[in-house]
Amino acid sequence: MEASVDTSQIVKFAKLDDLLALSRANSLWPLTFGLACCAIEMMAAGGPRFDISRFGAEVFRPSPRQADVMIVAGTVNKKIAPAVKTLYDQMLEPKWVIAMGNCAISGGPFVFPGQYAVVEGVDQLFPVDVYIPGCPPRPEALIEGILALEQKLTGKRRWPVVKPPQ
Amino acid sequence: MIASNDIPSRTNPQETFVLNLGPQHPATHGVLRIKMTMNGEYVTRAEPVIGYIHRMHEKMGENRTWAQFLPNTGRIDYLSALHYNHAFVGVVERALRIEVPRRAEYIRVITSELNRISSHLVWWSAFLLDLGGFTPLLYAFDDREKILDLLEGVTGSRLTYCYFRFGGLCNDIDDEFIKGTRAFVAQMRPRLKMYRELVTDNIILRKRLEGIGPISAEMCRKYGATGPVIRGAGVAYDVRRSEPYSVYPEFDFEIPVFPEGDSMARYLVRMEEMAQSLRIIEQALGKLPPGPVMGKVPRVLKLPPGDYCYAVEAARGRFLVRTVSDHKEIPYRVKLRTPSFSNLSLYEEASKGMMLPDALALLGSLDLVIPDIDR
Amino acid sequence: MIPSLEQLSVQFTRLIPLGAVAPSVPDSAAAAPAPTATPPPSPGPVQSVDYSLKGYHLDVTVSSGQVVLAAEILDQNGFGLDAITGVDWIAQNEMEVVYDYFHPLSPLRVVVRARVPRGHPELPTLSGVFPGANWHERETHDFFGIRFLGHPDLTPFLLPEDADYHPLRKDFSA
Numbered sequence: 001m002e003a004s005v006d007t008s009q010i011v012k013f014a015k016l017d018d019l020l021a022l023s024r025a026n027s028l029w030p031l032t033f034g035l036a037c038c039a040i041e042m043m044a045a046g047g048p049r050f051d052i053s054r055f056g057a058e059v060f061r062p063s064p065r066q067a068d069v070m071i072v073a074g075t076v077n078k079k080i081a082p083a084v085k086t087l088y089d090q091m092l093e094p095k096w097v098i099a100m101g102n103c104a105i106s107g108g109p110f111v112f113p114g115q116y117a118v119v120e121g122v123d124q125l126f127p128v129d130v131y132i133p134g135c136p137p138r139p140e141a142l143i144e145g146i147l148a149l150e151q152k153l154t155g156k157r158r159w160p161v162v163k164p165p166q
Numbered sequence: 167m168i169a170s171n172d173i174p175s176r177t178n179p180q181e182t183f184v185l186n187l188g189p190q191h192p193a194t195h196g197v198l199r200i201k202m203t204m205n206g207e208y209v210t211r212a213e214p215v216i217g218y219i220h221r222m223h224e225k226m227g228e229n230r231t232w233a234q235f236l237p238n239t240g241r242i243d244y245l246s247a248l249h250y251n252h253a254f255v256g257v258v259e260r261a262l263r264i265e266v267p268r269r270a271e272y273i274r275v276i277t278s279e280l281n282r283i284s285s286h287l288v289w290w291s292a293f294l295l296d297l298g299g300f301t302p303l304l305y306a307f308d309d310r311e312k313i314l315d316l317l318e319g320v321t322g323s324r325l326t327y328c329y330f331r332f333g334g335l336c337n338d339i340d341d342e343f344i345k346g347t348r349a350f351v352a353q354m355r356p357r358l359k360m361y362r363e364l365v366t367d368n369i370i371l372r373k374r375l376e377g378i379g380p381i382s383a384e385m386c387r388k389y390g391a392t393g394p395v396i397r398g399a400g401v402a403y404d405v406r407r408s409e410p411y412s413v414y415p416e417f418d419f420e421i422p423v424f425p426e427g428d429s430m431a432r433y434l435v436r437m438e439e440m441a442q443s444l445r446i447i448e449q450a451l452g453k454l455p456p457g458p459v460m461g462k463v464p465r466v467l468k469l470p471p472g473d474y475c476y477a478v479e480a481a482r483g484r485f486l487v488r489t490v491s492d493h494k495e496i497p498y499r500v501k502l503r504t505p506s507f508s509n510l511s512l513y514e515e516a517s518k519g520m521m522l523p524d525a526l527a528l529l530g531s532l533d534l535v536i537p538d539i540d541r
Numbered sequence: 542m543i544p545s546l547e548q549l550s551v552q553f554t555r556l557i558p559l560g561a562v563a564p565s566v567p568d569s570a571a572a573a574p575a576p577t578a579t580p581p582p583s584p585g586p587v588q589s590v591d592y593s594l595k596g597y598h599l600d601v602t603v604s605s606g607q608v609v610l611a612a613e614i615l616d617q618n619g620f621g622l623d624a625i626t627g628v629d630w631i632a633q634n635e636m637e638v639v640y641d642y643f644h645p646l647s648p649l650r651v652v653v654r655a656r657v658p659r660g661h662p663e664l665p666t667l668s669g670v671f672p673g674a675n676w677h678e679r680e681t682h683d684f685f686g687i688r689f690l691g692h693p694d695l696t697p698f699l700l701p702e703d704a705d706y707h708p709l710r711k712d713f714s715a
Binding site: 032033034035036037039040041043044047048049060062074075077079080083087109110112114115116117118135136138 | 310
């Protein structure tokens with residue numbers, strides 16, 4: 001009688017949905033959609049110190065047809081709102097949106113009584129999955145937002161939440 | 167370049183098409199849209215369309231007190247935010263004749279020059295990204311992170327600084343900053359040498375930039391283009407020398423000027439400016455006087471009625487704040503004359519008849535930050 | 542060529558008599574009590590100014606028809622156009638257009654001002670003399686509604702293409 005071989009390290013059984021979610025979460029391709037200051041922090045997150053490529057997300061695609069996640073980094077104003085909506089519509093399903101920075105969440109510091117140009121939050125245009133506050137948020141915050149999106153996709157968190165030392 | 171009688175016009179109609187560059191495009195450095203009328207690969211007319219990131223800074227100037235407007239200044243041109251801080255606090259200090267302590271002026275110069283280097287590093291990475299080289303971004307952002315660490319320890323922010331206050335600074339620098347800046351200057355010089363050997367002397371970059379996008383000094387004057395654009399056209403115009411402010415007259419530095427007027431000249435101006443900024447930082451650290459960092463400022467800021475201006479040499483060129491006061495706590499009018507606005511205004515004339523990749527090289531060599539244009 | 546402040550003052554003073562500039566007179570006193578925002582009275586149309594206080598050297602007030610002549614004087618003296626902007630003096634029912642000039646080879650800074658009535662704000666365009674004025678005037682039109690006669694393309698620039706409002710006017714509400 002042959003001894004049974006432990007193949008659990010090489011062959012995994014899982015639901016197809018879970019596998020698809022895992023592969024999507026680990027290779028989120030962002031759309032290069034830097035509008036303003038937050039875009040520089042997004043570039044810094046792609047830089048060598050913060051290195052978003054550890055999470056599979058360094059391939060910024062200029063074309064919405066090739067991107068999974070739209071990171072709205074910066075202020076959306078009324079002139080560009082139709083273009084942003086068009087880009088969102090052009091992205092293929094499944095797609096997600098990360099609102100990075102205070103401007104994308106709620107208009108940011110540019111909201112004042114009598115303001116005429118800023119859309120107060122990109123969620124007025126389309127649904128947002130993850131909100132990352134900050135003005136601008138640090139690259140670590142953007143990475144945390146991507147990890148939160150991964151958790152939303154797979155249900156599991158890849159990295160434990162960092163607890164600051166007491 | 168094609169001969170001018172080949173350019174389509176009403177008398178010489180050829181088939182042209184309109185190519186829309188932007189507002190979402192990796193090479194426009196923000197939300198700039200350029201309607202390019204193309205004849206094949208050649209640009210016959212490039213019309214920039216702006217306003218996609220208009221954030222009402224001038225209207226907010228009329229809705230906020232002088233102090234409440236300070237955070238806005240960091241967001242107009244976020245890459246050289248300290249220069250813009252400087253211009254705004256400068257205009258109030260000039261109008262109220264507030265005296266700024268010498269230590270504060272020195273620290274303003276040191277932090278502003280660090281900001282200039284970090285802004286030029288971002289320009290350099292993005293420019294080479296446009297031309298097709300990704301690697302310099304990784305090196306430049308590494309250097310830039312060191313600057314950001316230094317500035318974060320002192321100002322609290324990484325990008326959109328709001329560090330200067332009317333009469334001085336928010337807080338003093340510490341020994342860690344001084345030690346760290348000295349170490350940074352020491353390690354940055356060999357890095358600049360490496361960049362020159364690997365990138366600037368690279369034959370591919372030279373072929374892409376030499377002779378491309380000539381902008382004459384006369385064109386700069388007519389359009390009001392300043393900064394590396396006018397210095398790359400042979401005119402030694404720098405606000406730090408022309409309208410000296412702060413303690414810049416006490417430092418020994420050169421204004422890099424290259425006469426060719428092409429994209430390579432503008433590139434070399436910025437690379438050399440980084441080296442000159444390191445010189446200024448070194449001298450300032452050596453001569454840093456002790457003392458307070460905040461002068462005497464009236465509790466309620468009300469400028470006498472009239473208009474006041476203050477100009478600084480930001481990383482992109484001449485930045486002027488013109489403010490009109492009617493003796494209230496909020497300004498009557500704040501006008502921000504930004505360098506990228508004037509620099510881009512000559513693009514339509516300068517890019518006529520160029521090939522598309524050359525037109526993009528010209529656009530990158532102007533070093534634009536689009537929120538600076540739209541305010 | 543690098544002009545001196547005196548030479549410029551002389552050239553401008555020769556220009557001013559061509560069209561007398563009426564000093565800014567507020568509307569009839571019966572209209573309103575003291576206006577909330579008044580610029581300080583200027584002693585004359587061409588005056589030297591303390592740079593250390595104001596940030597410029599020469600302040601020239603011209604009538605709206607003379608702005609092109611003033612620009613030509615400055616162009617011939619080698620100045621470059623810094624900025625064009627407007628100020629809405631609503632209490633005096635006027636708008637002021639302010640032209641800033643800098644010189645690439647000298648530290649001189651000149652400011653030229655012109656006033657136009659608020660209900661009918663029109664000025665000739667500078668784009669024939671300084672092509673850079675094209676964009677500045679378009680922006681001023683966007684914000685204040687000031688029309689620059691002869692401008693090649695006075696369509697919305699910073700505002701959306703279909704904008705019909707002028708946000709920096711003091712009576713603007715979104």
